[in-house]
Amino acid sequence: MAPNVLFVLTSHDAMGDSGNKTGWYLPEFAHPYNVLKDHVKITIASPNGGEAPLDQGSVEAFKADEEAQNFYKTQEALWKNTQRLSSFIGHAKEFDAIFYVGGHGPMFDLATDPISHKLINEFYESGKVVSAVCHGPAAFVNVKLASGEHLLAGQTVTGFSNTEEDTAGATKYMPFKLEDALNDASGGKFVKAKQDWGPKVVIGHGGRLIMGQNPASAGPVGQAIYNAIFGEETTGEEV
Incomplete structure (x- = not known):
């Protein structure tokens, strides 16, 4: 039987009061x-x-990305018919990984969603892979484990950086700065690519926590999830 991966999308469609x-x-x-x-x-x-x-x-910004454009044109049913996140509570053991897609939306809903927090806990405590890219790691910033320790405590973390957010012109509309929140939650262990918009993926919790910085990191995050599920070796913290 093929492994199961749960992709999570935001339901939020407005960027603050912009x-x-x-x-x-x-x-x-x-x-x-x-x-x-x-x-x-x-x-x-x-x-x-x-x-x-x-x-x-994002459709316009990545109009030269043939793979993304083909996905946009052919896979609409995937995001038009999502299942309600709450229906997966109690079912983490049926999956191998959970993955949070980025976009600014997660900053407004998934960052504070108690259902999402509970689900992340269930996946982690069941030994499953917990992963996210770009603003997707916003889903992790308020997650504490059953032990009371923060999910990200002591782990190397990444996500959309402050300088990238500034360049995008979106900082003033965000409810918080993702880099700062991830840095605080991890105990000062936020890292990023040498240059903004470059790929950066970090692996923590013995291979079960996977985080990517930005759009360029999305494919490598997918590969890191594959490696974790199928036992392929991932060397070091970065991919």
């Missing part, structure tokens, strides 16, 4: 999906279920 729409980010869903789709069963969930909002800005 008047701009947001949601999940196209290449951060497309690339990990394509890495994994022929090897695992993928289930798609969101807090509200139903259609999960795609950040249309």
Whole structure:
């Protein structure tokens, strides 16, 4: 039987009080999906279920990304018909990994969603892979384990950096700075690529915590999830 991976998309479609729409980010869903789709069963969930909002800005920003554009044109049913996240409580043992897709949306809903926090706990305590890319790690910033320790305590972490957020012009609309929150939760262990927008993936908790910095990290995160599920060796903290 093929392994099972639960992809989680945001249900939030507005960027603060900017008047701009947001949601999940196209290449951060497309690339990990394509890495994994022929090897695992993928289930798609969101807090509200139903259609999960795609950040249309990501479609335009990655119009030269042929893989992402093909995904956009052919896989609409994946994000139009997501299952409600709460329906997976108590079912972590049926999966091998959970993966949080980025986009600004998770900063507003998944960062503080108690259902999501409970699910992450269940996956982690069941020995499963917990993973995210770009703003997806916002889902981890308030997660504490059954022991009372923070999920990220003492772990090398990454996610969308402050300088990348500034360049994107979105810092003023965010409820918090993701880099700062991840750095605080981990005890000062946030790392990032040498240059903004470069790929960066870090692996923690003995291979069970996988985090990527930005859109360029999405494919490598998918590969790291594959490696973790199928026992392929990943050397060091970075991929």
